Amino acid sequence: MTATIDSPFTERSTELLTAVLLGEDHHREHGFWRRLIATEPFRRPDRPTTGQRLRLAYDRLRALNDGLVHGLDGDVDDGLATGPDGGARLAADPRALAALHEWLGPVDPALTTVAGIHYNLFLGSLLDHDGPGRRDLSDFLRLRSTGTFLCTEVAHGNDAAAIETIARYDRARDGFVLHTPHAGAQKFMPNTSPAGGPKAGLVAARLLVDGADHGVFLFLVPLTDAERPLPGVRVRRLPARMGSPVDHCLTSFERVLVGRDALLAGDHGRIGDDGVFSSAVGNRRRRLLASIGRVTAGKISMSACAVGSARATLAVAVRYGVHRHVSGPRGTGQVPVMAHRSHHGPLVRAMATVFAMSLLHRRALDHWEAARGDAAETCREDAERLVAVAKGWITWQARSVIVECRERCGAQALLENNGMSALLTGVEGAITAEGDNLAIHAKAAAEMLLAAEPAGRAVPSGGEPGELSDPRFLVGLLAALERIWFDRAGRRMGSAPHGDPLARWNAASGPALRGVEAHAHRQAAEAFTDAAQRLPQGRAREQLTWLQRLFALDRIALGSGDLLAAGYMTPHQVRELPDAADRLIAALVDRLPELADAFALPAELLADWPIAGEGYVDAYDDPEAAWHRNGGGDLATVAAERRER
Structure with a gap:
């Protein structure tokens, strides 16, 4: 087992693979x-208590914001425009927001949560609806007040259109009265307590004007000062969440009056000077989607967070596997634990998966960013669907990768100072945030099923006959699997009783969800192909193609x-699958060490994880x-000699 690879040739290969993972302009995008x-x-400090870790998250948020305002030490072009409005520039840049989550996720999941909420959901929503200049954002840009986002309620999560917090327009006072009518309407959201200083929230509430329900809109509401909730606002801490020190809370309102300008208005709805509601969007559901449009950027950010956490965990597991020595077969002495196929096999497969996750994340980000400027609504819908599919698949894969890496590192990886346990609980939050994975995949499955062509056999893009060594043939097989599952779902739906939509969906949902999973696999495999075609012939392209084939x-x-059964593969090819994977x-x-180096993790980050170092003992x-x-x-001498080796 080769512990390190050091040559100009492999250094160039590593740089090329870093550009594949992070983008060709990664120095500016991620620097x-x-x-x-x-x-x-x-x-990594020694902060043993939950309260200390929570304070650290907010201290780091301020350090981050100071960097956005004043820049970082050193005359380096990081590609991120800093200055007094640095936070606003960040909120307006989807790539910068994704990069924030990609790098902060492995460092501090709690910080990543509060930063993502402040810059994306809070500031981003204000800028999207108001545009620059309408409001004085200086308190939020200087973090004199931290922004939060209150949408989910105790009784309403993925069905946000049904939330029950009320914002009643008061003509006499020309403002809105926010009220929580019952326990199920309490907001069930993170970081609304006074921890970390004063807070303001964007509250999703049902707009009532003269008794008419116009749907869900966002309202800017001051929540706390530095010590306590403001009058009419009730904040109660929820029980501690597994692994996270974030101040998750129940928040409710007792007839809280806010001014007319609290409403985040736009074409989807506004109150005129005459007190009359008007909207260019006739559908209340579409008004909701316009109000909470930042959730799409949030899904991208959750994918980025999961990708970054999985990469960091895998890099540590690879290093530990090289440094940790165990007894080899009789007569061979000690060998790195990585020398065993039972150990390195899962890590090689995890490497292929992490590259696939990274490439699918960037593919979804590219498509969504391109669609934002496209006038065609179908293009935007397709891009948002890919973002949702990628978010679900990537965060689920991150959990599997982190669990595998933790197990490969044994009991030491269960200790908090070795980082993996925090990342595992952090990715659990990403699986639920911005829409539970199963719910958003079910929505995508229903949309893709209705849009599918009539059932029929597809021809793999690699042509017939195909070879398992040909990436084009493999991508074609993945496309065929996607078609098979959606054809099966369509047949099941067609055989279910008409007039019972739930029964029809229940019949189709199983294979349709498998179709969404197959869609993610195909998209990731195609992203591999696109990336490989941009590389010159050589070591980097060879490695990327091997990873694609294994994936x-x-x-x-x-x-x-x-x-x-469908005739896409021969019996010989099916029997050959395990051997072909094992050869790869x-x-x-x-x-593996070279591929992990392509993650470009800072040495300071790895130094904070004891098991990542050769002298971890x-x-x-x-x-x-x-x-x-x-x-x-004698034993101490043996240990010292082993470290020298």
Whole structure:
């Protein structure tokens, strides 16, 4: 097992793969955040209590914001425009928001949560609806007040159109009265307590004008000062959430009056000077979607957070696997644990998955950013659907990768100071945030099922016959699997009783959801192809193609029976799948350190995870122990010699 790879040739390959993962202009897109997390405020401190960790998250948020306002030390073009309105520039830049989550996620999941809410959901919504200049945002840009976002209620999560918090227009006072009518309408959202200083929130509430319900809109509402909730606002801390110190709360309102300008108005709805409501959008559901449009950027950010966390965890697991020695077969002495196929096989597969996650994330981000300027509504809908599919698949895959890496690192990875346990609980939050994964995949499945062409056999793009060594053929098989699952869903829906929409959906939902999963696999495999075509012939392209083939083979194996039955694969190819995957694992194992280096993780970040270092045993040393007296003993000498090796 090769521990390190050091040559100009492989350094160039690593740089090329970094550009594949982070973008060709990654120094500008990611440079600010990579430098930020390497600074002292973001190093791992010893903060044992939940309260101390929560204070640290807000302290870091201020350090981040100071960097946006004043820049970071050193004359470096990080590609992020800093200055007094640095926070607003960040909120208006979807790539910068994604990069924020990609790099902060592995460092501090709690910080990532409060930063994402403040800059994307809060500031971003204000800018989207009001445009620059309508409001004085200086308190929020200087973090004299932190922004929160209150949409989910105890009784309403994914069905946000049904939320029950009320905002009644008061003609006499020309303002809105916010009220929580019952326990189920309490807001069930993070960070609305006074922790970290004064807070203001964008509250999703049902707009009532003269008794008429016009749907859900956002209202800017001051929530707390530095010590307590403001009059009429009730905030209660929820029980501690697994792994997270964020101040998750129940928030309710007792006839809180806010001014006319509290409403985030726009074409989707406004109150005129005459007190009359008007809207260019006749559908209340579409008004809601216009109000909470920042949730799409939030989905992209959740994908980015999951990608960054999975990459960091895998990089640590690879390093630990090289440094940790165990007894080898009889007569061979000690070998790195990574030398065993049972150990490195799952990590090589995780590497293929993490590259797929990264490429799908960037593909979804590119499509969505392009669609934002497209006048065609169908283009925007397709891009938003890809964002939703990617968010669900990527965050689920991140959980699997982090669990696998944690297990490969044994008991030490359960300790908080080795970072993995916090990232596992952090990705659980991403799975639920901005729409529960199953719910958003179910919505995508229903849309894709209704849009599907009539059932019929598709022809793999690689042509017939195909070879398992041909990436084009493998991508074609993934496309065939997607078609098979949606055809099956269509047949099931057609056989269900007409006139019972729920029964029809229940009959189709299982295979339709498998179709969405297959769609994610195909999109990721196509993203591999696009990335490989941009690389010159050589080591980097070879490695990327191997990863693509391994990723595709593992997903094809799950549906090989269907592909065989439909005539897309031969019996010989089905039997060959495990051996083809194993050969790729054998070819890639010695490349794992090089591939992990392509993640471009700052040395300071890795230094904060003891098991990432070759001398990880030193983190557990006891300066008062016997081995430090009288020259130690035989076992201490053996340990020292092993470290030297």
